Amino acid sequence: MDDLDKLMQTLPEEERGAIEKRAGELVTAYNLRELRVLAGRTQEDVSVGTGIKQNNVSRLEKRADMKLSTLRDYVESLGGTLKIVADVAGKKVDLSSIAERSRHGPKL
Numbered sequence: 157m158d159d160l161d162k163l164m165q166t167l168p169e170e171e172r173g174a175i176e177k178r179a180g181e182l183v184t185a186y187n188l189r190e191l192r193v194l195a196g197r198t199q200e201d202v203s204v205g206t207g208i209k210q211n212n213v214s215r216l217e218k219r220a221d222m223k224l225s226t227l228r229d230y231v232e233s234l235g236g237t238l239k240i241v242a243d244v245a246g247k248k249v250d251l252s253s254i255a256e257r258s259r260h261g262p263k264l
Contacts, residue, residue, distance in 0.1 A: 173246075188230060189217040195234040205233025224254065 164172055186194065192202060199217075203210040206229045216222065216230065228238040240251040 176248075187217070191231075191236075192217070192234060195236070197234055202230060202233045206230060 164175070167175070192199070199210050199213045202208070202213045206213070206226075208216065208226075208229075216226065224238075224240075231238045238252065240254060242249045242251050
């Protein structure tokens with residue numbers, strides 16, 4: 157638990173909820189191309205980092221549906237880390253371990 161988490165735990169539930177809601181509103185949604193440009197990378201950079209041909213990187217950036225392992229590899233080629241969080245019944249659950257298992261586990 158980091159200092160921010162400790163501080164948040166000292167706040168009343170209602171105030172924590174308001175802060176978390178506002179923080180969620182501030183998160184900017186990017187598509188993959190925008191994310192790549194933000195990272196200062198080219199499609200060729202992503203191609204080298206993922207092992208995917210450059211023309212397929214272009215296609216990938218236009219897709220709405222892809223394998224989790226492909227998305228993880230793409231994000232990592234930008235120097236990032238894929239984090240997956242489910243928000244269920246007001247609780248945030250970190251599912252990032254699923255992305256990690258997709259690296260090593262069997263393809264289903």
